[in-house]
Amino acid sequence: MKKITMEAIDLTAFDLFKNVPLELINEIMSEHSVYTIPAGQHLVKRDFKNSALYLLLEGEVEIYLDEKDKPLKIISAGDIIGEISMLDQQSATASAISLCECRIIIINEELIWELVEKSHLFTINLLHIITNRFRGVNSQVISSIQKQRLFEHKAIVDDLTKLYNRGWLNENFPLLLERCKKDMYPFSYFMIDIDHFKKINDTYGHQVGDFVLQLTGEILNNLSRAMDYVVRYGGEEMAMLLPNTNVEDALGIAERVRHTIEKKVIIYEPGKTLSITVSIGVSTLTRFETSADLIKSADEALYYAKVHGRNQIKFNDGKL
Template structure:
């Protein structure tokens, strides 16, 4: 049942439809259908309590006219649909008010129209939207003046007039509520989508596309903050830089796709072997780093050693070929003599150079000179 209602409301919307446009299409569809249903109910009341059915005849015509915007949405004539809705709404209201008199309060049905075109069109029809926006005001003034000098063309029973007046007032109120309710709902959805997109873009800006690890820019930003905090609090901070041994040989022998697969395997192992509080990033082609806080040297060495052995034990299978790799690690620790996080990077990089010089597939800690 809910799916059927959703399909009816979302006529004219497909997967390619912009979210703002989709919201406006739904708004027109809902208001058109609500008007159609309420007018039909008014016709039913007319048939039960009135001997003559002048109102029903007029309303029947109006009800089907109000379905035209819904049909235009179905035909994907979106702007035409909204223009038709506002024009026919204004004309129908004025016609009903003139024929049956001000006792029905049809003229107040113009009130929801004021401001409606701003919701309907935004910037799609430029300055012309202001014509539609304020059209309801002069029309309302015109009707009030008309009522002063002209009686209703069709006079109905007083009791009947009272019932239909209350009904039409309720219709005005319901339409206004539906209009602003749907618009608010769609606006909220748009804001949520914008928030999600911003979050996604922010994440993409911070994450390396190939490995899913943090990129160099994000690592630099976070390292600066972490370094300052650790320096002020005199807390533990360690930076580990490692890269894949003979990675160029992997690319030259097996191709860059194989090299990418190796990098992704390293990222997967890093996610599995380090804590959530440990910051892991890809800072170069085959170069990675790990930032450790809230631990000690002994634990860092133990964790890195285990990770080094885990890499050595792995086999990357690419096009039925087995690729074995190893990695070299350089570790530096924060001390009060280090004045910036760039010094911490230099020390770790120097330790990594020593690990490579000493034969690779090993861990070296930075030694003070």
């Protein structure tokens, strides 16, 4: 660290000393010097005490929460470093490392309190810098939370149909089923397949196929009750989870789904329409079934419905 004099430095040009009388600055800062430090030097080190505030005159300083990671931010000339750990007298929560050769003024704790005592303008400047910094941190935290929520949403929701995805089903189906078992409520499950979907893709193209998937998902959502869950199981297969629903009610809901989709006229281009149908396999909880059992049972019923003509509903009563 190379020490040089403070001659010809106008500290009032920096936010920390804005509007502070020059006479007071000269009186208090007259014994202080400007230091030149090389690149890669710690000004503040995480988990260590810090007893000074650093005013960066020239250069850039990187802030790290963990030095193995990318820097959290870069401090530029005119800003200050180390103010929080100096004021609260706790170990620093981040490291500050010079990115290049820098010129700094080191203002120790004793001098800071002298400036606070003698100049309310200095105090206001310091508080303004600190509050802006906290505001910036809060914005980063909010942004981080929003990104995390978006990531969590993408982890459980299918991008195309906006229905829950297979990952959500694998995690939540067993929990929903166990809750119904515990409360001795019925539970029904649908496997739904869009009939001849490959032919739709081959005839009209994948863009129309995607539109059909989206529209089918929308219809299922509109027909579902508040307690139901609709899932894109994979490809053209979708599923519905119906808690507290016995087989008679489930078959009634399944018929509404089948009928609504059959009657829907899909306009995929101006003046061009197509219609689709679905096959539905239904299973219901008796006593000991697991989520895997209900999926397998509904899948068997779905296969039966497709083999026997499609556009129909089949309940797996164990006699398929």
